[in-house]
Amino acid sequence: MLVRIEKLSNLGYGIAKHDGMVVFVEGGCPGDLAEIKITKKTKNYANAVIEKIIEPSMHRVETFCKMQKVCGACQLQFIDYNYQLELKKQITVDALKTIGGIDCKVNDTIPGPEIKNYRHKVQYPVSETKVSKRILAGYYKAKTHEIVNIKYCPIQPEICDKIIDFVRCNALKYGVSGYDEKRHSGDLKHIVIRNSAAFDENLVILAVNSEKVSDNLKNFCRAIFDEFDKVFGVCINLNPKRTNVILSDKTICIAGKEYIKEKLLDKTFIIGANTFFQVNPKSAENIFSYVRDYISNNFQSPAVLDAYAGITAFGICISDVCESVVSVEENEQSCKLAAECLEINKIKNVEINNMDAGEFFAKEKRKFDAVILDPPRKGCTKDSLDNAMRLCKGKIIYVSCNPATLARDLKYLVEKGGKILSVQPFDMFCHTYHIENVAIVAFA
Numbered sequence: 335m336l337v338r339i340e341k342l343s344n345l346g347y348g349i350a351k352h353d354g355m356v357v358f359v360e361g362g363c364p365g366d367l368a369e370i371k372i373t374k375k376t377k378n379y380a381n382a383v384i385e386k387i388i389e390p391s392m393h394r395v396e397t398f399c400k401m402q403k404v405c406g407a408c409q410l411q412f413i414d415y416n417y418q419l420e421l422k423k424q425i426t427v428d429a430l431k432t433i434g435g436i437d438c439k440v441n442d443t444i445p446g447p448e449i450k451n452y453r454h455k456v457q458y459p460v461s462e463t464k465v466s467k468r469i470l471a472g473y474y475k476a477k478t479h480e481i482v483n484i485k486y487c488p489i490q491p492e493i494c495d496k497i498i499d500f501v502r503c504n505a506l507k508y509g510v511s512g513y514d515e516k517r518h519s520g521d522l523k524h525i526v527i528r529n530s531a532a533f534d535e536n537l538v539i540l541a542v543n544s545e546k547v548s549d550n551l552k553n554f555c556r557a558i559f560d561e562f563d564k565v566f567g568v569c570i571n572l573n574p575k576r577t578n579v580i581l582s583d584k585t586i587c588i589a590g591k592e593y594i595k596e597k598l599l600d601k602t603f604i605i606g607a608n609t610f611f612q613v614n615p616k617s618a619e620n621i622f623s624y625v626r627d628y629i630s631n632n633f634q635s636p637a638v639l640d641a642y643a644g645i646t647a648f649g650i651c652i653s654d655v656c657e658s659v660v661s662v663e664e665n666e667q668s669c670k671l672a673a674e675c676l677e678i679n680k681i682k683n684v685e686i687n688n689m690d691a692g693e694f695f696a697k698e699k700r701k702f703d704a705v706i707l708d709p710p711r712k713g714c715t716k717d718s719l720d721n722a723m724r725l726c727k728g729k730i731i732y733v734s735c736n737p738a739t740l741a742r743d744l745k746y747l748v749e750k751g752g753k754i755l756s757v758q759p760f761d762m763f764c765h766t767y768h769i770e771n772v773a774i775v776a777f778a
């Protein structure tokens with residue numbers, strides 16, 4: 335059937351209408367006139383693929399990566415970057431309206447300062463070919479667990495390609511095999527690399543299907559460490575369970591150090607294997623300075639709560655403009671590293687709490703001038719939002735990586751008397767459908 339793509343969905347599909355039915359078209363760009371084939375039909379919507387583009391959208395561009403069509407990572411790379419930014423704003427507006435019933439102004443999306451080589455955390459699943467036992471490492475083909483063997487990825491630092499290629503070419507020499515997901519056999523499940531944008535240090539983590547570290551694995555880790563000046567540490571993560579979780583909580587450093595340094599604004603951070611840290615630090619700096627500027631322009635010596643704090647990145651970046659910061663985070667390693675970051679940066683006015691945010695909120699008695707909420711994609715529970723309102727004297731700064739849960743949670747805050755002052759989208763994951771937003775909500 336012939337359709338005109340009208341919009342982009344929050345998962346990066348083109349949206350068209352046919353006989354009143356909404357059709358999600360894979361690889362569709364708003365403006366395309368295309369012949370499509372339906373791949374799935376339900377009562378409310380259909381999915382489709384493009385058979386032929388009859389009239390391409392004026393926003394289509396050549397992709398800069400040859401693998402874009404097969405690799406599931408950069409869904410929007412075929413769309414002009416400036417138009418990607420407009421679409422991300424539109425997706426936020428639509429989510430607020432349809433999910434939250436909210437009709438407020440949304441600012442223009444702030445672009446990523448670097449739109450290539452920006453991804454500083456790389457996680458490639460690993461397998462091996464059936465007959466020749468060659469190691470394969472790369473992203474999964476969209477909607478499958480089939481690995482696309484990626485030798486060059488333009489959205490990550492070049493050194494990551496080199497490290498991964500070394501692993502690919504040398505694992506077998508050290509008696510390390512690739513993982514077979516179906517049989518749950520073989521050694522190497524994932525290669526994870528943390529790269530620091532400011533210091534160009536790299537931490538390599540090999541996630542293996544094993545309960546202990548074999549001599550083969552140890553020797554292989556040392557070989558990786560010796561090969562690259564810029565690799566500051568190589569670790570093994572023991573992950574013998576049949577699971578989708580990439581890293582278990584058991585990481586053992588085999589060569590060098592178990593963490594690397596990174597800088598955000600003027601503050602130094604340390605990042606370990608399991609630490610949550612923003613994947614695109616340059617773009618994250620835009621978000622952190624936006625929040626810091628908001629706080630310094632609107633409060634004098636405030637007390638701020640940084641909830642879902644990770645390594646307390648917000649708390650540390652805003653500490654200079656606050657009287658005090660209290661952070662809460664459930665991950666123990668992130669809290670330990672946060673405490674070390676306070677020492678490194680000589681910060682004395684930040685208190686770290688290693689516990690579940692919900693439990694912390696429920697027992698906390700102090701009041702805060704502003705509460706920063708930066709939850710995972712699933713957003714906050716109603717209980718947490720109720721408690722955040724109880725603990726804040728005036729402002730909630732909600733940082734979100736999912737417009738749908740942001741809209742749901744803002745709806746709840748507005749129902750409880752909140753007034754949305756601003757919604758600011760940021761492009762952190764250029765060429766993907768992901769969007770970060772900072773919403774500021776005021777309470778009388």
Ligand SMILES: C[S@@+](CC[C@H](N)C(=O)[O-])C[C@H]1O[C@@H](n2cnc3c(N)ncnc32)[C@H](O)[C@@H]1O
Pocket residue numbers: 610611612641642643644645646647648662663664665668689690691692708709710711735
């Ligand atoms: C989106 S990250 C934000 C991290 C941090 N604000 C930053 O910018 O680096 C969400 C964080 O929430 C933490 N988290 C998830 N559920 C939590 C909970 N129930 N209580 C406390 N922390 C939680 C995760 O471990 C993760 O570090």
